[in-house]
Amino acid sequence: MAQRTIGFIGLGVMGAPMAGHIRASGERLLVYSRTKSKAQLVLDAGAEWRDSPKRIAQECDVIFTMVGYPKDVEEIYFGSDGLIENARSGTILVDFTTSRPDLAVRIYESAKVRGLNAIDAPVSGGDIGAKNATLTIMVGGEEETFQKVKPLLEIVGRTVILQGGPGAGQHTKMANQIAVAGNLLGTVEALIYAKNAGLDPKHALLSIVNGAAQSWQLSNNAPRMLERNFDPGFYSKHFLKDLRIALDSAHAMHVELPMLTLSERLFAKMVNDGMGELGTQAIYLLYERGLA
Numbered sequence: 570m571a572q573r574t575i576g577f578i579g580l581g582v583m584g585a586p587m588a589g590h591i592r593a594s595g596e597r598l599l600v601y602s603r604t605k606s607k608a609q610l611v612l613d614a615g616a617e618w619r620d621s622p623k624r625i626a627q628e629c630d631v632i633f634t635m636v637g638y639p640k641d642v643e644e645i646y647f648g649s650d651g652l653i654e655n656a657r658s659g660t661i662l663v664d665f666t667t668s669r670p671d672l673a674v675r676i677y678e679s680a681k682v683r684g685l686n687a688i689d690a691p692v693s694g695g696d697i698g699a700k701n702a703t704l705t706i707m708v709g710g711e712e713e714t715f716q717k718v719k720p721l722l723e724i725v726g727r728t729v730i731l732q733g734g735p736g737a738g739q740h741t742k743m744a745n746q747i748a749v750a751g752n753l754l755g756t757v758e759a760l761i762y763a764k765n766a767g768l769d770p771k772h773a774l775l776s777i778v779n780g781a782a783q784s785w786q787l788s789n790n791a792p793r794m795l796e797r798n799f800d801p802g803f804y805s806k807h808f809l810k811d812l813r814i815a816l817d818s819a820h821a822m823h824v825e826l827p828m829l830t831l832s833e834r835l836f837a838k839m840v841n842d843g844m845g846e847l848g849t850q851a852i853y854l855l856y857e858r859g860l861a
Contacts, residue, residue, distance in 0.1 A: 572596070572597060573596065573597070573629075573630040573631055574597050574599060574628055574629045574630050574631075575591055575596045575597065575598050575599070575629060575630070575631050575632075575633070575721070576598075576599045576600070576601075576619075576625040576626070576628070576629035576631070576632035576633065577591065577598060577599070577600045577601075577611075577616075577632075577633045577634075577635070578600070578601050578602070578622055578625060578632065578633070578634045578635070578636065578645060579602060579634055579635035579636040579637075579641075579645075579665075579666070580600060580602040580604075580607040580608045580611065580635075581602075581607060581635070581636075581637070582696050582699070582801060582802070582803070582804070583635055583665075583692070583695075583696065583699045583803075584602070584635035584636075584665070584699075585607060585608070585610060585611060586696075586699040586700045586702075587633075587635065587665070587692075587699050587704075587725045588600055588608075588611045588616065588633075589610060589611050589614060590702045590724050590725050591633075591721065591724055591725065592611055592614050592615055592616045593614065594724045596721075597617075598611070598615075598616040598617065599616065599617045599618075599619050599624075599625055599628060599629055600612070600616045600617070600618060600619070600625075601618070601619050601620070601621060601622060601624070601625050605618065621650050622645050622648070622650055622651055622652055622655075623650040623651070623655045625652075626651070626652045626654075626655035626656040626657075626660070627655055627656075627657070629656075629660065630657075630659075630660060630661070631660070631661045631663065631718060631721060632652060632656065632660060632661070632662050632663065633663045633664075633665055633721075634646075634652075634662070634663070634664045634665060634666060635665040635666055636666050637666070637807060637810075638668075638807075638810055639666075639668045639669050639672055639810075639814070641666070642664060642666050642668045642672060642676075643672065646662070646664075646676050646679075647679070653676070653679050653680060653683060653685065654683075656683070656685050658683070658684035658685065659684065659685070659686070660685050660686070661685070661686045661687070661688070661714060661717060661718055662676070662680055662685060662686065662687040662688075663687075663688055663690050663718055663722075664676065664687070664688075664689050664690065664691075665690055665691060665692055665706075666691065667691040667692075667739070667742050667746070667807075667810075667811050667814070668689070668691070668739060668814070669739065669814050669817075669818075670689075670709075670736035670737075670739040670740050670743070670814075670818060671736065672739075673689035673709060673735055673736040673738065673739045674735045674736045676689070676735075677689075677710065677735035677736075678735070686710075686711070686714040686717075687710065687714075687735075688708055688709060688710030688711070688714055688715060688718070688735075688738070689708070689709040689710065689735065689736060689737075689738040689739050690706050690707065690708045690709075690710075690722065690738050691706075691707055691738055691739055691741075691742035692704040692705065692706050692707075692725075692726065692742075693705045693707070693742065693745050693749075694726075695789075695802040695803045696801075696802035696803065697789060697802060698726075699725070702724065702725050702726070702727070703726070703727040704725055704726040704727065704728075705726060705727070705728040705729075705745075706722050706725070706726040706728065706729045706730070706738075707730065707732055707737075707738040707739075707741035707742050707745070708722070708729065708730065708731045708732060708737075708738045709731075709732055709733055709734060709735050709736050709737035709738035709739060709740070709741075710731070710734065710735055710737075710738070711734070712731065715731045739814075740818070742811075743811070743814060743815040743818055746808070746811045746812065746815055747815055747826065747828075747829050749785075749786070749808075750808075750812060750828065750829060750832035751828050751832075752784040752785070752786040752787075753786050753790065753832075753849060753850075753852060754828070754831070754832060754835070754852070755782075755784075755786075756784070756786040756787050756790060756791050756794075757794065757852055757853050757856050758856070759773075759777065759782070759787075759791075760773075760774070760791060760794060760795065760853070761853075761856050761857070770795055771792075771795050774787070774791055774792070774795070778791070789802075790802075790848075790849070790850040793848070793850045794850050794853040798850075799847045799848055799850060799851040799853075799854070800847075800848055801846065801847060801848040802848050802849075802850075803848060803849050804845065804846060804847075804848065804849075805836060805839050805840060805844055805845050805846075805847050805848065805849050805851055805852070806840050806845030806846065808836055808849045809833070809836040809837060809839070809840050809845070812829065812832055812833040812836055813833060815829055816829055816830065816833050835852060835855060835860070836849075836852070838855060838860075839851065839852060839854075839855055842855075
């Protein structure tokens, strides 16, 4: 099979290591990010810089996007310099961004009209999963398109599953984020409880981390909380975005999810208090301050 030219747009905390893995696999990789300095490591590894999404669209066979918010996705895909208008017929567009399910469907339908193929493929696993290429990738789209890009997805992810048609990947990611929120709040409350009970939280964690309460949050974020390391593996502001998408989707389905509602309220307070640039584990600070 002839080598394809791969494009990657968005080289932040998650996107940069993901793009790095694709380049390390030997693929020809063209990259674009609003801040060029974020691309430096992957450029040093042999990727090629392009100065706009349009340039990426005009040269690539498969294009991955990993940006921040649905508005960024809309701009990248539907702007005058965007992918839908400028990509070559047959190009496959893969959006790794956690975004709205209805936007994923719109991208798919608009791509089809122009002879393109699009899938939504949000990921889970945070910065650790991105760096170690162990992400879980939840895919929505056509089976044929999925099979064409699956080998590329398996370069950056360990668990790669087609969940259904367009938007199904995003709906699955919403279910994931709801579970993450519950585990995250439970982790914080367990540590706060242990501390106030006079226990050494680090020592208590040794007992609960591998029992029935075990979770990714207990194993990865609890130690960060106790070490007061609030650097972003995943930004709190982006998690708030995800929670709001999930809440809006739940309301559209007439589903009441009290824990999700509470999580959205707490993360909104974090962001309003200026902690949006911290990692999600910084929710610990809110509890430490009595949710003030």
